[in-house]
Amino acid sequence: ADTTVYRASTTAPVNIAVVKYWGKRDAKLNLPTNSSISVTLSQADLRTLTTASCSTIFTSDSLTLNGEDSDISGARTQACFRELRARRAALEEKDASLPKLAALPLKIVSENNFPTAAGLASSAAGFAALVQAIANLYQLPDSPSELSKFARQGSGSACRSLFGGYVAWRMGEKEDGSDSLADLVAPASHWPSMRALILVASAAKKGVSSSSGMQQTVASSGLFQERIKTIVPANMDLMEDAIKNHDFEKFAEVTMRDSNSFHACCADTYPPIYYMNDTSRAAVRAVEAINAKAGKTIAAYTFDAGPNCVVYYLDENKDAVLGGFADALKAVSGFEQGAVAAVAGVIDET
Ligand code: PMV
DSSP: OOOOOEEEEEEEEOEEEEEOOOOEEETTTTEESSOEEEEEBOTTTSEEEEEEEEOTTOOSOEEEETTEEEOOOSHHHHHHHHHHHHHHHHHHHHOTTSOOOTTSOEEEEEEESSOTTSSSOHHHHHHHHHHHHHHHHTTOOOOHHHHHHHHHHHOGGGGGGGSOSEEEEEOOOOTTOTTOEEEEEEOGGGSTTEEEEEEOSOOSOOSSOHHHHHHHHHHHOHHHHHIIIIIHHHHHHHHHHHHHTTOHHHHHHHHHHHHHHHHHHHHTSSSOOOOOOHHHHHHHHHHHHHHHHHTSOOEEEEEOSSSOEEEEEEGGGHHHHHHHHHHHHHTOTTSOTTSTTEEEEBOSOO
16 A cells, blocks of 8 residues: 655744634625734744645654644644645545555644734644645645645634734625635735834633634624724724835724724623723833834734734834833833843745
8 A cells, every 4th residue: 555644834824813803794704794904023033834645654643743743633724624634635636646645644743932922823833834835735726825724723823823914804795605715915024114112911722712702702892893894994994004015103003993893892701801901001101102212103002812912013112112122121010021022024936
């Protein structure tokens, strides 16, 4: 029998949303209640490295994450495996000379170089890397937008990590999810001075998973209805214009307002959900102090489903922003030493 081990590796970057995805209209297919926009951050500082292999010598599908066996029985992972296998099987059917990989057990080995599930978008990079690695292994001809539909079923935000630069996830309207996919707003080269400062307020696993947080928000927040009806659609338009026009002040204002709106909806659920903590709020004040001192908006904070802060700024303002934070953080206990000042750029290649 053929005992070849077929193998392909890839890295996938994290993305941090500036207009947030929060809420599912279909939890099974991960179809969102609103569109979103994110920035893809450079892989040197934040990335997942994944190797996918398949062979007759493996006995079953498996996934190792940071050296530990991971459960693959979950519907999300299964959906990714199933979709990618179906795509490979279709190719094999058309071309009989192709090795029959779709039927072989898959072995996935994945490593993050940043805290997993601490609100640093690890699931986004994780599922994007898983999908891209298997797509490479299977030599699928699909475009990043096509692959984003598979990654979306693993973790919603993962669909945006199939692209570099500035990326939109269009919510779509179809029930089968065929139009809920990511596309490119602008490549990284469009705005090369964009930077992200990652402030780790806590590397602990988050308290309320994004899935259950979303479910609770959709079910019990009245404010959320306003968010998806008017606030996010307006923010999507403003943000796309800000990016196209290199308008940092607008980009920053929409980023901060959208983060505030998302966390306000979380606080509006019953019972309330608080992802931000005292350290997060100190970071908000630090950004405000930096902007006040500059006399204009040169820094923008944003928070995902956890206390860690990402601050967007332009490289020309790095002294004011990094210096301002160094001053502010001296007064704040709670930021984890050493991990405090990871700086990432925006990248194109994923
Ligand atoms: O992809 P998920 O299910 O982990 O949800 C991510 C949600 C946020 O990070 C809070 C927002 C976003 O758009 O990434």
